[in-house]
Amino acid sequence: GAGVSQSPRYKVTKRGQDVALRCDPISGHVSLYWYRQALGQGPEFLTYFNYEAQQDKSGLPNDRFSAERPEGSISTLTIQRTEQRDSAMYRCASSLSAKRGPTNEKLFFGSGTQLSVL
Amino acid sequence: KQEVTQIPAALSVPEGENLVLNCSFTDSAIYNLQWFRQDPGKGLTSLLLIQSSQREQTSGRLNASLDKSSGRSTLYIAASQPGDSATYLCAVRNLYSGYALNFGKGTSLLVTP
Numbered sequence: 001g002a003g004v005s006q007s008p009r010y011k012v013t014k015r016g017q018d019v020a021l022r023c024d025p026i027s028g029h030v031s032l033y034w035y036r037q038a039l040g041q042g043p044e045f046l047t048y049f050n051y052e053a054q055q056d057k058s059g060l061p062n063d064r065f066s067a068e069r070p071e072g073s074i075s076t077l078t079i080q081r082t083e084q085r086d087s088a089m090y091r092c093a094s095s096l097s098a099k100r101g102p103t104n105e106k107l108f109f110g111s112g113t114q115l116s117v118l
Numbered sequence: 119k120q121e122v123t124q125i126p127a128a129l130s131v132p133e134g135e136n137l138v139l140n141c142s143f144t145d146s147a148i149y150n151l152q153w154f155r156q157d158p159g160k161g162l163t164s165l166l167l168i169q170s171s172q173r174e175q176t177s178g179r180l181n182a183s184l185d186k187s188s189g190r191s192t193l194y195i196a197a198s199q200p201g202d203s204a205t206y207l208c209a210v211r212n213l214y215s216g217y218a219l220n221f222g223k224g225t226s227l228l229v230t231p
Contacts, residue, residue, distance in 0.1 A: 004161065033217070042122070042207055042221030043162070056217040091161065104150055104169055107219070109161035 002026075004110035006092050012116045013082055021077045021113045023092030033093040033107065034067055034077050043091055049075060082117045089114050120145045124208055124222035131198055132230050139193040139225045141208030146186050153182050153193050154207040156224065162207065166193070170213070198229045 005024040013019050025032050030051050035043035045059040051072040060066070064082075069075040079086055093107040121144040131137050141151070150169050154162040166175045166182040168191070174183040181194040195202060205226045209219040 035219075040223065042209070042223050043219070044221070045218035048217040059218060093162075104167060106152070106164040106167055107162075108164075109154075111159065111161045 004092055004094055004108050006090075006110040006113050008113060009111065010114045010116075012118065014118050015082060015084060017082055018078065018080045019082055019115065021079075021090050021115070023075045023077070023110060025073065025075070025092070025094030026096075026108055029094035029096050029108070030072065031095040031097065031105075032069060032075050033095075034075070035091045035093065035109075037089040037091060037112070039088075046077070079115075082115075084117050087115055087117045120148075120210055120212055120220040122208055122210055122220050122222040124206075124225050126225060127223065128226040128228075130228040130230065133198060133200060135198050135229075137195050137198055137227070139195070139206050139208075139227070141191040141193070141222055143189045143191075143210045143220075145212065146189050147213040148186060149211045149213045151182075151184055151191050151211075152209045152219070153180075153191075154209060156205040156207055165206075195227075198227075200229045200231050203227055203229050 007022045032049040034046040037043040047067050048056040049069045052069050064080045067077045089112045091112040093109045095105040095107050123142045125140045148170050152167045153165045155165050156162050168175045168184040179196040184191045205224040207224045208222045
């Protein structure tokens with residue numbers, strides 16, 4: 001597609017339920033990132049994929065959070081047993097190359113999924 | 119841990135003014151620094167990227183500078199327009215932990231007609 005696509009746009013769930021957030025990166029982009037942004041804060045890194053390999057998951061806050069990208073394209077971020085503190089905007093970003101380590105490539109962000117846990 | 123601070127948190131200016139947004143970071147071992155624009159309901163848009171070896175980058179009415187040794191960057195917006203109203207985020211990519219961007223909290227800019 002033309003840009004990074006995320007779905008759903010809004011997700012309201014009850015505490016204790018599991019949620020799955022989807023990211024469809026720009027076609028051909030091999031690097032994919034997940035970020036979380038609380039209201040009034042900057043985005044906070046969660047995890048990074050190089051093709052299907054999850055190369056950095058240091059930002060995942062606890063074991064209720066997991067992510068996958070099984071075919072190196074679409075990615076899913078899953079939050080199990082959601083809590084109210086999980087409420088935030090979840091953003092996905094992609095970039096073209098798979099260079100190891102730091103890169104000067106710009107990231108392209110999706111519009112995000114706004115998660116509200118009641 | 120890299121800490122990124124943006125000042126001011128909010129800014130309101132009349133149309134036509136030149137303005138400066140500030141970003142500071144605590145660890146000077148950076149690979150690059152990016153300025154993003156965030157509009158409500160939309161994704162983040164990368165405006166300018168400055169590599170650690172560079173001093174500044176320009177795009178149209180935007181100019182970003184980088185002083186790595188002092189841990190500072192500024193985003194200069196010339197002849198501001200109401201369409202420039204948005205939140206501007208500064209993000210640093212560290213030299214030794216390359217995957218994550220470390221973001222500031224942003225500066226919310228309002229340009230009034």
